[in-house]
Amino acid sequence: MERSQTLGFILIFVILMAWLWLNTPPPEPLQDPSVAGAMQDSAQTARQPQRPENEPETAEFAQKDLSVGQFFEGRETGIDRTITIQSDLYRAVLSTKGGRIQQWELKEYSTWSGHPVQLVDYTRGDLDMLFGTSDGKTLSTADVYFDTPVEAREIFLDENNFKFEINFVLPSSNGGRLIKTYRFQNDTYGADIVYTFENLDAVVANYEYEITWDNGVPYAEQNSVDESGFAAAYAYAGKELTEIEGGSVGESEEKSISGQVEWVSIRNKYFTTAIVPIYPETEGAFLQGSSRSVADEGVVEDYGVALRMPFKGSAQESSMVRIYLGPMEIETLGAYNVSLEKMMSLGWAWVIRPIAEYIFLPLFTGIHYFVPNWGIVIIIFSILIKLALHPLTRTSMRSMKRMQALQPMMEEMKEKYKDDPTKMNQAVMNLYKEYGVNPAGGCLPLVFQMPILYALFAMFRSAIELRQAGFVGWITDLSVPDILFTLPFKLPLFGLQEVSGIALLMGVSMFIQQKMSVKDPRQKMMVYLMPVMFTLLFNSFPSGLNLYYAVFNVLSIAQQFMMNKKDDEPLRKVEPKKKKQGGIFKNMPDIKQLQKRKKKKR
Numbered sequence: 001m002e003r004s005q006t007l008g009f010i011l012i013f014v015i016l017m018a019w020l021w022l023n024t025p026p027p028e029p030l031q032d033p034s035v036a037g038a039m040q041d042s043a044q045t046a047r048q049p050q051r052p053e054n055e056p057e058t059a060e061f062a063q064k065d066l067s068v069g070q071f072f073e074g075r076e077t078g079i080d081r082t083i084t085i086q087s088d089l090y091r092a093v094l095s096t097k098g099g100r101i102q103q104w105e106l107k108e109y110s111t112w113s114g115h116p117v118q119l120v121d122y123t124r125g126d127l128d129m130l131f132g133t134s135d136g137k138t139l140s141t142a143d144v145y146f147d148t149p150v151e152a153r154e155i156f157l158d159e160n161n162f163k164f165e166i167n168f169v170l171p172s173s174n175g176g177r178l179i180k181t182y183r184f185q186n187d188t189y190g191a192d193i194v195y196t197f198e199n200l201d202a203v204v205a206n207y208e209y210e211i212t213w214d215n216g217v218p219y220a221e222q223n224s225v226d227e228s229g230f231a232a233a234y235a236y237a238g239k240e241l242t243e244i245e246g247g248s249v250g251e252s253e254e255k256s257i258s259g260q261v262e263w264v265s266i267r268n269k270y271f272t273t274a275i276v277p278i279y280p281e282t283e284g285a286f287l288q289g290s291s292r293s294v295a296d297e298g299v300v301e302d303y304g305v306a307l308r309m310p311f312k313g314s315a316q317e318s319s320m321v322r323i324y325l326g327p328m329e330i331e332t333l334g335a336y337n338v339s340l341e342k343m344m345s346l347g348w349a350w351v352i353r354p355i356a357e358y359i360f361l362p363l364f365t366g367i368h369y370f371v372p373n374w375g376i377v378i379i380i381f382s383i384l385i386k387l388a389l390h391p392l393t394r395t396s397m398r399s400m401k402r403m404q405a406l407q408p409m410m411e412e413m414k415e416k417y418k419d420d421p422t423k424m425n426q427a428v429m430n431l432y433k434e435y436g437v438n439p440a441g442g443c444l445p446l447v448f449q450m451p452i453l454y455a456l457f458a459m460f461r462s463a464i465e466l467r468q469a470g471f472v473g474w475i476t477d478l479s480v481p482d483i484l485f486t487l488p489f490k491l492p493l494f495g496l497q498e499v500s501g502i503a504l505l506m507g508v509s510m511f512i513q514q515k516m517s518v519k520d521p522r523q524k525m526m527v528y529l530m531p532v533m534f535t536l537l538f539n540s541f542p543s544g545l546n547l548y549y550a551v552f553n554v555l556s557i558a559q560q561f562m563m564n565k566k567d568d569e570p571l572r573k574v575e576p577k578k579k580k581q582g583g584i585f586k587n588m589p590d591i592k593q594l595q596k597r598k599k600k601k602r
Contacts, residue, residue, distance in 0.1 A: 069137035078145025099168030112222035131209035189326030224298035246291035246301030347458035355455035375471025382551035460545035478544030507535030509553035
């Protein structure tokens with residue numbers, strides 16, 4: 001290949017490597033389940049509050065010295081009663097302490113350690129209200145005890161008992177009440193919550209209150225560093241998504257948004273908690289995030305969100321929000337019709353995301369409708385994508401082959417005009433023109449494939465469908481790296497110790513492909529360098545993504561072999577095209593011919 005083409009390949013390679021490197025969290029050593037804890041992952045264990053020695057664990061412990069003001073005096077202590085709601089999708093535990101959600105377990109999903117996925121920090125609970133009172137206090141409903149008329153300890157939802165409603169009541173000393181009503185439905189993740197203010201116009205100050213989710217979403221995966229790469233808090237307002245991330249360990253980030261907000265949310269890698277205001281319109285939102293270290297070189301990001309709601313000061317008024325606590329499935333999120341699916345990590349919104357969201361994901365899940373094994377689905381998916389890209393890759397391969405055939409003549413021209421660069425360049429350009437070879441023909445098809453490859457990369461890294469989906473043998477989870485064996489030491493510079501079998505297969509297939517396609521001796525180093533670099537880089541990628549690329553490479557080898565056998569024809573010169581008259585003059589007679597005829601007549 002000519003030098004400019006080589007530089008083009010190198011540039012594309014550098015761009016791809018930089019993009020993948022910037023968007024991929026560094027690998028973390030796998031945690032030992034015996035160390036990580038039996039009930040929750042290390043992230044949750046680190047969050048448990050410390051209690052002084054010999055201090056009794058009572059419901060009143062954290063509140064015994066807390067003053068909540070004259071309107072709610074005496075409500076800082078009470079009996080913590082819990083009511084469990086069991087549906088087909090989740091198990092929710094509500095508490096009279098704050099009228100909050102104490103637990104929210106998903107029945108169809110489990111953590112890496114085999115326990116149900118928990119979306120609420122069960123040591124603290126969540127979903128509270130914060131407002132100022134006219135006696136100068138700032139009250140958090142997390143600090144007070146509610147009453148409830150429900151006596152049952154457990155409620156089961158099914159086809160016969162499809163809906164359930166429960167009230168939590170907080171009375172004030174002036175005769176007013178704050179009522180928090182949960183409305184559950186069997187077939188949905190989450191619930192509707194109605195807040196009713198009765199005769200609290202003299203209690204609530206500043207004409208505003210906040211609905212808060214303070215304690216984030218507990219991690220559910222084994223690699224906390226990887227999960228932190230996806231964790232974030234969002235606010236969606238004016239069709240724009242605002243995002244904050246925890247940042248470096250020990251640092252925090254905050255953002256305030258004014259005006260109407262359509263929803264706020266917190267996510268980890270595969271699950272999310274979202275609060276969607278139904279009425280009235282919000283006055284803004286607040287996002288907060290921080291990052292901290294945990295055991296085994298792990299990192300956990302903590303987030304909090306709040307909706308700022310207006311209070312008109314009426315004797316009776318209410319507001320309603322809808323909460324979602326469940327998996328990040330694009331169809332499930334899209335069913336809420338408020339663009340909750342925007343928080344999914346599917347690549348750049350203007351090019352990559354539409355390809356992943358509207359083409360690849362429907363095709364991917366459609367194949368699984370007929371094929372239960374996700375590994376086989378990926379293989380079929382790879383074949384279909386390869387067939388779709390065949391025209392581009394065939395054009396690229398043919399152009400590269402023609403450039404290789406032209407290489408000896410180009411070397412002759414360079415040697416002949418080595419003292420005159422201008423003539424040398426002109427002679428090379430004439431060769432291109434004479435034989436109909438486009439020097440960029442091998443690069444441009446690869447450039448056009450980049451958005452497709454990026455969309456595939458984004459989809460495979462965030463698709464919950466691959467989570468804990470096995471394939472064959474040692475490949476038991478396509479959403480994490482497959483570990484074929486572990487080295488007794490870490491590789492210097494790269495810090496790798498676990499070796500991925502599929503990444504090795506992908507590297508070998510890439511080496512074979514490079515051997516078949518690269519014939520220029522000056523590019524011999526690329527034949528060895530690229531497979532090694534990609535193998536080291538992809539070693540920490542999900543095995544599903546690596547399986548796709550490995551199958552794609554094997555198909556490319558077969559395609560290259562067939563083209564080498566079929567298109568083995570000599571390089572021929574291109575016949576110059578005859579110029580044709582066009583436009584309005586194409587049917588007019590030749591002026592010179594007319595003049596000759598006139599002379600003959602004379």
